[in-house]
Structures are given as C-alpha cells and as structure tokens.
Amino acid sequence: QVQLVESGGGLVQAGGSLRLSCAASVTIASINAMGWYRQVPGKQRERVASIYSGGRTVYADSVKGRFTISRDNPKNTLYLQMFSLKAEDTAVYYCTMTTSYTSYWGQGTQVTVSS
Secondary structure, X not given: OXXXXXXXXXXXXXXXXEEXXXXXXXXXXOOOEEEEEEEOXXXXXXXXXXXXXXXXXXXXXXXXXXXXXXXXXXXXXXXXXXXXOOHHHOEEEEEEEEOOOOEEEOOOEEEXXXX
16 A cells, blocks of 8 residues: 655744655655645645656746755655745645556645744
8 A cells, every 4th residue: 555654844934944755655766756736725736846757857936946856766755845935835735646557645744834
C-alpha cells in the first residue's frame, strides 16, 4: 500500500521559511512525477510545484523564486523549501505522486503564515 506522509508544516511569521517533507512508503526513483499542491477552505486545490524524474521542475507563478522543490530518491522523500513566506501562502499542503496508473496523495500538512 502506497503511503505519503507530509511533515514540516507549522506557524511562521511573514518573511520566514519552512521546509516540508514527504516520505513515501515506496521507492520513488522510478516515479516520473511528484509534486506539492495546496488548498484553502472554499477554494480549489492548486498546484504549487512539480518535479519529474529527469529533474525538470515546474512552479506556480505565485511561488517562483521563493519555493524550491527537490527529491531525494535514496531516501524516498520529496521536499518543498519555502522562503519569503506570505500570508497568502497559508494553506494545507499536500504531497502527490503520479504513476502510470493513478495518483496518490498524502494527508496534508498545515502551513500558517502570520502577517
């Protein structure tokens, strides 16, 4: 059974930083696409960043230059380093992994940025 477990969320002041981690219960080296999404109550879940097996990364315009996505294949872990956090970054952040057959999601971790 595939499990994705996020950690690293919390309360931080505007301008601060956090690093989110997503530990997978399976080997991720062969997984083409992994990413982070976020959601606030009443709004659709939005993509924050994606990373592909060749190292290509994609970011939402709202986080470009502030967030960095990375993956550590030997540790089966996905990361999201967040700098210069803003109040509008407040959301539940979800890790996702996409295989040839389906997508898996973690339970989410809350990030709250106080202004």
